[in-house]
Amino acid sequence: MLVSFQYRPRKSVIERFDPRARWIASFALLFSIVLFWDVRLLAVFFVIAMAQVFLARITWKETHRAWILLIILSTIMIVVNTIITGSGTIAGVVGSGKPVFHFEIKIPLVGWEIRYALTRERLWFALAQYLRVFSIGALFLVIPFTMDPRIYGVTFRGIGLPDKLAFTMDLAFRFIPTLARDYQVTVDAQRARGFELEKTEGGLFAQIRRVAPLIVPVTMNSILAGEDIANAMDLRCFGLKKRTWVEALKYQWPDYLLIGAGGLILIICLILRFGLNFGNFWFPT
Amino acid sequence: MQTDHNLPLLVKDLSFRYQRRPAPSISGISMEVKPGELVLIAGVSGCGKTTLMRCINGLAPRVYQGDISGEVRIFGKSVQDMSMTELSQRVGTLLQDPERQIVSSHVFNEVAFGLENLAVPRQRIIYRVNETLEYLNIEHLCERQTFHLSGGEKQKVALAGVLVMQPKVLLLDEPLASLDPASAAEALAIFRKLADDGISVIIVEHRVEDVLAIKPDKVLFMDAGQVIYQGDAGGLYDSVDISKVKLPARAVLRRAQKASTQPFKAALPPADGQELVRFEQVEFRYQPDSPPVLKEIDFSICKGDVIAILGPNGAGKTTLVKHALGLLKPTRGTVLIEGKPTHSLTVAEAASTVGYVFQSPTQMLFAPTVQAELEFGPKNLKHSTEQIEKDVGWALESVHMNGERKTPPLALSFGQQKRVSIAAILAMRSRILMMDEPTAGQDYWNYISFMDSILQMPGFDAILFITHDVDLALIYANRVLLLKDGTVAAYGSPENVLADENLLHSTRLRPTSLLRLNLELLPRTGRFMRAEALVDYVSSNHQVTEV
Structure with a gap:
């Protein structure tokens, strides 16, 4: 089995920015996006996020799995919440409005009546949700493809996390491929004992019990490995004093520009939202 | 009183007891190591080697709490008085x-x-x-x-x-354990160079023979927490139990002349040429556009075979074995299990013929008791309850673990876990046993007795194992399969395959002292055997030369 990082140098504009600046700007945009339900504003963020995707030079081939997952998950969520039940929407959006399509059915025997109307409002609201989800998704999806795994630790240290917490990021990147490989070995070992993962029998607890042959060995191995890893780190003085990070990051002027732009957008959005009360749900009349 | 300022390491009357153990793990240990000295510490699992190392590098009692007495001094300064920062640079x-x-x-x-x-x-x-x-x-x-x-x-x-x-003192904990013979030789050359450049190197290793090749200045042999021998390598040959550490073949022979051993006999059925598994022109690629991992593989596993698969890392050894089990299916060609192509078999169906034991038992053990662990496979194969009960009992008997039925497998020692993992395959009544590096993580004494007992177990028609250890292949296998770059470089009797020194070098293997001795005596013996058994073939006029 092959496990590798999604990162490779792409010589894109995005990679020239300091990763700290990118995280800060990305979070500023994230906080801005969640303020609004106005499709016009959300479209602007969507364009910004997609622009980053194209500037990052990532290919469809590399990212299609992530996109498809995003589409499936968001569609399920949005169809259920907005189109069908309407329970996830803000007040007043679905209660009234012009129906595009409606039907009534009566379930025989129990006599329940179902009245359903798909309104224009519902559709616009669904669109707004899609734009939000995809803008945020696109914003962060780019990161693993364009950020060297080596610099996550120093990046979070630079943003202000303590040494130990920041190094956890590095440690995670070190051991994710190992964990994936161990899992695969255990899957093979149990299949060699006639275990078939595909079989689904019984209720929830029975199903959980069924995956125990995979989960227990992987967990136990990780715990055993943990002792050695902790020793290896102790023996090399981890956590005794404020450490040097050999991966150095240096802000250049474009980074300040990026942070400034991110901050400015967030401030404008806050003013729009709370000062001018702009950006609520909107649809063309 | 400080006359030891120039001494990189001084251990004086050291004892250590882990907090939760009733008895000390090491006691009364004394040794000193001069600058540039290379010291070998040998001994079986549980002899206290690791504890001694922890006392020197400071993990005991800092991380592993317990009672420490005696002294460990680095350049005259007690390890306990040093900060971890200071200690880690020494x-x-x-x-x-x-x-x-x-x-x-x-x-x-x-x-x-x-x-x-x-x-x-x-x-x-x-x-x-x-x-x-x-x-x-x-x-x-x-x-x-x-x-x-x-x-x-x-x-x-x-x-x-x-x-x-x-650091001025370097501690190496079984540094050869996971390496192929060529990598081990490279690693040893580096350790020698480090010592020659002035670092005091302490190697804890049970592959004594390999370390002796770089001429350690001093050898310690530990047993049950105590040093029972300390001196030069020559003296070691005469003072340790030859079944416990691996010595050069000639040294074993010299000792074995004094104490001969029982002849070894495997319990497999006689070879009658009946094919169990056959590979026909097998080629395998992970992806259609990736390079082949296996190509043109043609060979059979027959009744009575004990096959050793040797070859460098990445040669495709594990991939090959996974094909024999149907875990992977060939991209081109066919693998037949008892005449049926694996393309038409599920892994579960293949498992009733072929059992595969992975390298580390912790990769497969999960059940709350040994009994439940052994029932897992046969239950998956839908065996009847009575059948399962009978087979589990028989499997436990075969690995001598009847007393541990109710014990959680994870609470057992490594060697016992390994036995449980074999028993789990036995209980499925698989007729072919395949093992990935069966001896990894075990010391010489444990792995020899482990391999002996597996080969003497009833119930298997053929056994196949992947290994880096030339001696293991030489002692146990009657067929050796040498893989190189995804193809079969050689397949035949060990006497034929292992005799080709160039071939061994090209597959990152090295001839061992036991191989050389066997080759020398082959005209008389007719086949390869372990060092102790060679005694009978060394005539009185045949001079066993010193290493």
Whole structure:
């Protein structure tokens, strides 16, 4: 089995920015996006996020799995919440409005009546949700493809996390491929004992019990490995004093520009939202 | 009283008892190591080697709490009075499994880790990392991802991460355990060089024969927490139990003349040419556009075969075995299990013929009791309850673990876990046993008795194992399959395949002293055998020369 990082140098504009600046700007945009339900504003963020995707030079081939997952998950969520039940929407959006399509059915025997109307409002609201989800998704999806795994630790240290917490990021990147490989070995070992993962029998607890042959060995191995890893780190003085990070990051002027732009957008959005009360749900009349 | 300021390591009457253990793990240990000395500490699992190392590198009692008495001094200063920061720059430790010692995703960062923690200025770190990589001749690995390194490369990187802190004493915990013979030889050459450059090197290893090749200045043999021999290598030959550590074949022979052993007999059925598994022109690729991992593989496993699969890392050994089990299906060609192509079999169906034991038992043990663990396979295969009960009982009997039915497998020792994992395959009544590096992680004494007992177990028609250990193939196999770059480089009797020294070198194997001795005596013996058994063939006029 092959496990590798999604990162490779792409010589894109995005990679020239300091990763700290990118995280800060990305979070500023994230906080801005969640303020609004106005499709016009959300479209602007969507364009910004997609622009980053194209500037990052990532290919469809590399990212299609992530996109498809995003589409499936968001569609399920949005169809259920907005189109069908309407329970996830803000007040007043679905209660009234012009129906595009409606039907009534009566379930025989129990006599329940179902009245359903798909309104224009519902559709616009669904669109707004899609734009939000995809803008945020696109914003962060780019990161693993364009950020060297080596610099996550120093990046979070630079943003202000303590040494130990920041190094956890590095440690995670070190051991994710190992964990994936161990899992695969255990899957093979149990299949060699006639275990078939595909079989689904019984209720929830029975199903959980069924995956125990995979989960227990992987967990136990990780715990055993943990002792050695902790020793290896102790023996090399981890956590005794404020450490040097050999991966150095240096802000250049474009980074300040990026942070400034991110901050400015967030401030404008806050003013729009709370000062001018702009950006609520909107649809063309 | 300080006359030991120049002495890198002085251990005086050292004892240590872990907090939760009733008895001390080591007691009354005394030794001293001079600058540039290379010391070998040998002994079986549980003899206290690891505890001694922990007392020297400070993990005991800092991390592993307990009662310590006696003295451990580094250049005259007691280890207990030193800070970890100070100690780590005097004593470097290479743990047994480099996989678990490497904490960074990339080589450069891994080597820099210790210095980063000591808050050394950045430029200085870069300089020292490069210097260390150069010293070990691994500059080319600098930008590589640690996960994708080979076992030998991983170990060099882990060693670089220790050496960069410029220790004066280097502790190596079974450094040869996971290496193929060529990588082990390279590693040993590095350890010699380190000692020659003035570092005091202490190697804890049960592969005594291999370490003796780099001429340690001093050898210690430990047993049950005590040093029972301390002196030069020659004296060791006469004072230790030859079944406990692996000595050069000639030394064993010399000792065995004094105490002969029982002849060994495997319990497999006689070879009658009946084919159990056949590979026909097998080719395999993970992806249609990726290079083949296996190509043109043609061979059969027959009743009565004990096959050793040897070959360098990445030659496709594990991939080959996975095909025999149907875990992987050939991209081209066919694998037949008892005449049926694996394309038409599920893994579960194949499992009733072929049982596969993975390298580490913890990769498969999960059940709350040994009994439940053994029932897992046969239940998956839908055997009847009475059948399962009978087979589980028989499997436990076969591995001598009847008393542990109700014990959680994870509470057992490594060797016992290994036995449970074999019993789990036995209970499925699989007729072919396949093992991936069956001896990994076990010391010489344990793995010889383990292999002996497996080969004497009733119930298997054929046994196949992957190994790096030439002697293991030589002692147990009647067929040797040498894999190289995904193709069969040689397949035949050990006497034919292992005699070709060039072939061995090209597959990262090295002839051992036992192989050389066997080849020398082959005209008389007619087949390969273990050192103790060769005694009967050494005539009185045949001079057994000293190593």
